[in-house]
Amino acid sequence: MTMIEIIQFSSLGEFFDMGGYAFNVWSVYALFFLFFFINLYFPLLKRKQIIREQKRRSIVNKETATEISSS
Amino acid sequence: MWLWFSKLGSPKWFYELSGRWLPWLVIPMALLLVVGIVWALLFVPPDYQQGETIRIMYIHVPFASISLAFFPLMAVAGTITLVWKMKLADMVAKVAAPLGAWFTALALMSGSIWGSDIWGTWWIWDGRLTSMLLQFFLLIGVISLRSALEDSDAAAKACAVLSIVGCINVFVIKYSVEWWNTLHQPASSFSLSDEAPNPPEVWVPLVIMIIAIYLFFAVSLILSTRNEILERERRAQWVQDLVEAQ
Amino acid sequence: MNPHRQKKLSIILFVAAGLSVTVGLILYAMSQNINLFYTPTQVAQGEVRAGQRIRIGGMVKEGSVVSANDSLQVRFETTDYVHAVPIEYEGILPDLFREGQGIVAEGSVDSSGVFHASRVLAKHDENYMSQEVKVALDAAGVNTDNHPSSLILPES
Secondary structure, eight states: TTTTGGOSSSSSHHHGGGGGHHHHHHHHHHHHHHHHHHHHHHHHHHHHHHHHHHHHHHHHHHHHHHHHHHH | HHHHHHHHOOOOHHHHHHHHHHHHHHHHHHHHHHHHHHHIIIIIIIIIBTTTTHHHHHHHHHHHHTTTTHHHHHHHHHHHHHHHHHHHHHHHHHHHHHOHHHHHHHHHHHHHHHHHHHTOOOOOOOHHHHHHHHHHHHHHHHHHHHHOOOHHHHHHHHHHHHHHHHHHHHHHHHHHHSSSSOOSSSOOOOOSSSSSSSSSHHHHHHHHHHHHHHHHHHHHHHHHHHHHHHTTTTTTTHHHHHHHHH | OOOEEEEEEEHHHHHHHHHHHHHHHHHHHHHHHOOBBBOOHHHHHOSTTTTEEEEEEEEEOOOOOEOOSSEEEEEEEEESSSOOOEEEEEEEEOOTOOOTOOOEEEEEOTTTTEEEEEEEEEEEOOOBBBBBHHHHHTTOOOOOOOOOGGSSOOOO
């Protein structure tokens, strides 16, 4: 038995229709992908922000340090 | 043992170690997710009663089951915070709360969409659904408690106590379907035989999805914890070196 | 562990244990109210007043479903295999409604013992399988009736 034979749907239309439960099945999977994306992307985005912020801080710190030493 | 324990509590050590772990969690997570989702959507046979809606189970059950892990996790972290004042434990507890709220929300929403046609209702105030909703509000409570208290030490303590108390609700969620009569069905027991209810063709992809979602939970928790470490330890030399190197 | 920490840990454990016992007792005391539905036996034995809004949970008795031709009116009996309660309902039934299936109905009993439902929900059990497995099990004579355990009274 090949993989193709055990697919439960005989056409793409049937697959999208999900036996009349298209809304229920597809909205749950859509929600899953949304949550999955949010909970991976946001931490990565935040990491970039933190590092950018830190860099800005350390530059400011260095400048103040040089100002103090030069004055 | 104690040396190991205090070493693990060091944010720097955890940051470095988790950086090395991450690929070994992300790769199996991605593989299992692809296999699990393709299997659930294409190869699982429709249920004799519920038809194609059985495919919702492969999202709902993993999220619902991992949702129960958040309060115990936060309680353990909270106890460590209260007793040993370990900084790392409080960081984990802090980032776990919002993640738990997301997971609980997805479990509730997917269940609701599933029930809307199969049960004939989006919502019912039965023991299982109500206790799960209570967990969602408890998590919102923990999050707002932390943001409301300006003193981060006091916030950590208050959240730890609330997390320990909130653990009771986990037992209520778990056993609600056995203690009381509910609309929600009890947990399934899986059969090794092909010719019995809940045969392997139903539960093997479910187990794959459960492992995948557990890995997703671990990855997401570690990513957020690492951010929390960078923020709280920003004055430490090793964080400043790390930022410079980026 | 130093004594100070040991003391703190024991206080936390003590408070947690105390709270668990308290909540456990409260839940035990409320357990009748937390139950979602009454069983047909409870209704038949007169545990609920006529006109009181309740939920009843049981199996749709085989061969009891009578639907009207010209409306959504339906009449069936719900049973826990000890007592059966007749139910009248007008409206859309859930997809899983069929004979031998578990249901939960909301409504009230009238003085003649008929339950007038304003809403009927389906309760399914924890068994999932394909149509092929179901057919094979039926052929082998294995009982796979969709009987949520909480809907049936233990045989006494």
